[in-house]
Amino acid sequence: MSAIAMALDGPLATSDRARKEKQKARRDARMSYLLLAPYLLLLVMFGLFPIAYAFGLSFFDTIEMVFWGLTNYQFVFDDFRVPASVVNVLGFVAIWVGMTVIGVATLSLMLDSVGRRTANALRTVYFLPGAVTSSAIVVLWLFVLDPSVSPFQPVLHGLGWGTRADVISGVGLAGIFAIMAYFSSSGGWIVVFGGALASLPVEVMEAARIDGANRFQLALRIKLPLIWRSLVLMAILSLAGGLQLFVEPQLMGLAGPQFAQSDWSLNQMAFQYAFRMGDFGASAALSTLLVGASIAIALVIVFATKFYKID
């Protein structure tokens, strides 16, 4: 084809070729859109539209359906439970992210210093609780935190806690939710960091060992700096997830009405507005703020780090 094109080299041929190229590009583009159509439809339906719709709704009195500007936001900020839930969620996030970074880094580095087979077996044990998700986490931990049935009964009794109420007030709700979330989510990260540490350059490790670094120095001075950026990513992703806390506090009431926490977290407040008060506008306003925070975090990860590449 290119031979013919060269033979016909002339002004007419080039414009013809350009037109053909354009046509081909257009057809390519059409095919790409066709292949993308199902995904784009879902992206609009469950990504763009709901966010835009909630944003729009947040400026309306949804009971009378009249525009009322920032009134919903005013209402949310004036609700005394909202600042309280901000404090709750930030407390939870601080504990959970701290536990995750320290726990995952420590265990990953330690696993990297023991024999391969031991490390693989232990990693599997740490990883399997990831199968316990959503409501099952809460149900399981409500058993584990109840001294009358808990497998940690001797420990809980040793700490002087005789009932579930003692345990909950002793540890604090933020700490309890952080333990639940850490139990299920940290093992996957330990597997990931196991892979990352195993792929660190052997020469660097060798050089450090020859220079007289012991295990401890190797872990702290060489390996930790090499995985530091991934740890930061993990912390930011956990932060983004933690701000959306809902399931753990929402299900505390399963242990009995005296444990119910219906307005502990921000997402629970948004839920309360929609489902208990029927005020979709206020719910939309608070949801918009929460989604906004998540998108801001996502933009920081995309533009300020190089973890997710789009060629």
Next chain:
Amino acid sequence: MSTRTAPMRLNLGRFVVYATLAFAVCFYGIPLLWLFVAGTRSEASLLSDPPFALGTWEAFTRTWNNLTSYNNFQIVSWATNSLIYSIGGVLLSLAASIPGGYALALSEFPGRKLILLLTLIAMITPSTAVVLPIFLEMNLLGLSNTYAGMILASGFFPFGVYLTYVYFSTSLPKGVMDSARVDGCNRFQLFTRIALPLARPIIALVAFFSFLAIWSNYFLAFVLLSDDKLYNLPVGLTALVSGSGALSNLPSNDVPIKKPEVVLAAILVVLPVLLIFMAAQRFVRSGMLSGAEKG
């Protein structure tokens, strides 16, 4: 061990390492092990025997019968619902992710960068952040409380698109596509005849991650489904507990759902994922490395 100056410190270091690792084994392992042992025990045994006492076959079958027959085999229909949502959602997410990720990886067209950027943002944003907006939308469309609504919402899985995009951009040689094109494949055949047969590993990986996300989704199901016939297992589990007060240690009632039944229901929620995890731990490693998974 070989030097004479450091054995003491070395031993202490080793001790700390192994003690910490063992402590972690207790933290992660004991609750999970306890859950599976507790499923075989009676209420009385749970309250009075040592934590890891094994139950009896009789106790297990009694618990099983109490749980499955409760409310006209309600838990069976919840499990069926969970399967329907998961299979429907996984198929939909595959139908959207595989061609979508392929198009993004291998062709140039206006809007490509924007779609990629939106995909990344959607993937990093926790899915819980959009649950209430999705509820407001479904309310508008009249799709709340339907199988279709749950399956459609579960099928949106931007992480799958990103994984597929990364897979095709790194593992499908451009040369293969060019020569297939010269051989007379049209654009659609390029996808069905060349790309799809090579896509088997990525199909499995996307199916794995989307199954995990959908099977264990509590918040979305809780918000979208108010009809208890449509509940999935995670929501059903909480309905069982709150309906029976089995976890509250209050004076007992005549509902046959007690602690052992709740434990068994929780096992039903956990077991499928656990089995898949055991079969496919390496998936997690490869998948989470090519794009960190969101919490």
